[in-house]
Amino acid sequence: MFEFSDRLKVLPPYLFAELDRKKEEKIAQGVDVIDLGVGDPDLPTPKPIVEAAKKALENPENHKYPSYVGKLEFRKAVADFYKRRFGVELDPKTEIITLIGSKEGIAHFPLAFVNPGDIVLCPDPAYPVYKIGTIFAGGTPYIVPLKEENNFLPDLESIPEDVAKKAKIIWINYPNNPTSAPPTLDFYKKLVEWAREYNVIVASDNAYSEIYTGSEKPPSILQVEGAKDVAIEFHSLSKTYNMTGWRLGWAAGNKELVAGLGKVKTNVDSGQFGAVQDAGIAALNLPEEEVEKLRDVYRERKKIMTEALEKIGLQVYKSDYTFYLWIKVPEGYTSSEFVGRLIDEAGIVCTPGNGFGEYGEGYFRISLTVPTERLLEAAERIKNLKL
Numbered sequence: 497m498f499e500f501s502d503r504l505k506v507l508p509p510y511l512f513a514e515l516d517r518k519k520e521e522k523i524a525q526g527v528d529v530i531d532l533g534v535g536d537p538d539l540p541t542p543k544p545i546v547e548a549a550k551k552a553l554e555n556p557e558n559h560k561y562p563s564y565v566g567k568l569e570f571r572k573a574v575a576d577f578y579k580r581r582f583g584v585e586l587d588p589k590t591e592i593i594t595l596i597g598s599k600e601g602i603a604h605f606p607l608a609f610v611n612p613g614d615i616v617l618c619p620d621p622a623y624p625v626y627k628i629g630t631i632f633a634g635g636t637p638y639i640v641p642l643k644e645e646n647n648f649l650p651d652l653e654s655i656p657e658d659v660a661k662k663a664k665i666i667w668i669n670y671p672n673n674p675t676s677a678p679p680t681l682d683f684y685k686k687l688v689e690w691a692r693e694y695n696v697i698v699a700s701d702n703a704y705s706e707i708y709t710g711s712e713k714p715p716s717i718l719q720v721e722g723a724k725d726v727a728i729e730f731h732s733l734s735k736t737y738n739m740t741g742w743r744l745g746w747a748a749g750n751k752e753l754v755a756g757l758g759k760v761k762t763n764v765d766s767g768q769f770g771a772v773q774d775a776g777i778a779a780l781n782l783p784e785e786e787v788e789k790l791r792d793v794y795r796e797r798k799k800i801m802t803e804a805l806e807k808i809g810l811q812v813y814k815s816d817y818t819f820y821l822w823i824k825v826p827e828g829y830t831s832s833e834f835v836g837r838l839i840d841e842a843g844i845v846c847t848p849g850n851g852f853g854e855y856g857e858g859y860f861r862i863s864l865t866v867p868t869e870r871l872l873e874a875a876e877r878i879k880n881l882k883l
């Protein structure tokens with residue numbers, strides 16, 4: 497009797513249905529399934545953050561409607577983080593806004609700047625929200641392929657002149673989910689130049705800036721001179737502090753872009769719970785050793801899994817970033833077929849690359865967010881696979 501709106505009907509089909517069905521079937525058969533599909537950290541939120549939240553719960557100030565744009569103290573903690581980590585100065589009052597998780601901001605942002613029919617440049621493979629937020633705003637996604645021969649960075653020169661002229665936003669995400677590819681400052685410089693030339697907003701998703709396992713820390717696009725003229729960066733506490741359930745993030749950068757997003761949010765939500773923001777302040781002030789401990793865990797897991805996969809002849813994309821492995825499926829398989837074999841023959845769930853877009857075909861993604869013992873078990877099972 498009630499039909500979904502056209503905007504819901506045009507959403508891309510759910511590609512994981514078959515995989516979910518297989519997983520349920522295996523579990524029903526009593527198979528001990530190891531799920532390396534979802535990118536949700538398995539470790540708990542560090543204690544000092546939880547303690548700060550407990551204390552904040554008792555504060556009656558936090559029981560009222562929160563501020564739309566977020567507590568100034570939280571935004572100041574974000575500004576301190578940018579200064580310390582990237583050497584970037586931000587005005588907490590005008591250049592930072594608190595988000596209910598960065599996904600919320602990413603999904604809402606196009607509503608502020610995209611009119612029906614406007615083009616939004618969306619990378620592929622990618623986090624699906626860039627495309628979906630575009631569709632919800634009535635915009636038209638234009639696919640920018642991320643190819644291994646370009647280290648999974650977009651080739652700006654291949655974007656046709658007329659498309660660039662009509663584009664409103666370009667989405668980027670480095671360190672990248674799903675490919676794990678890092679950004680370079682040189683790429684950010686070229687992108688800012690390109691965006692200034694065509695008057696395009698650069699929306700950068702930097703959720704994985706603190707998840708690195710080598711010695712080079714990934715930069716922020718806001719480090720580039722002139723970036724604040726065109727760019728807004730979305731960030732999150734989810735991955736750095738194991739806080740996916742808390743729903744806290746922020747957007748930072750160009751004042752007008754931050755204000756536009758704020759205007760949308762003022763009309764659809766009432767801000768994040770004050771106690772969660774107090775916990776966020778504690779997180780951002782955590783000693784760096786705490787985050788380093790987390791990086792040590794991912795470092796070890798990455799090594800275990802890469803070795804197991806290479807032992808059976810699989811080609812893992814080499815990267816010191818994110819907690820994902822991006823792997824080529826063996827010759828003769830599609831992504832879905834190979835991921836199907838992994839669940840059927842090893843009881844291991846992974847994400848097929850085409851789930852992130854057509855240019856993800858030929859790859860699959862492993863998330864290193866299960867306890868290390870389980871990962872060792874998965875590595876053993878993989879080593880016994882006959883390809």
Ligand SMILES: *Cc1c(COP(=O)(O)O)cnc(C)c1O
Nearest residue numbers: 597598599623673703732734745
């Ligand atoms: C996990 C993730 C986020 C963070 O989402 P939150 O809503 O802040 O939990 C954003 N972008 C990408 C690409 C992610 O993988």
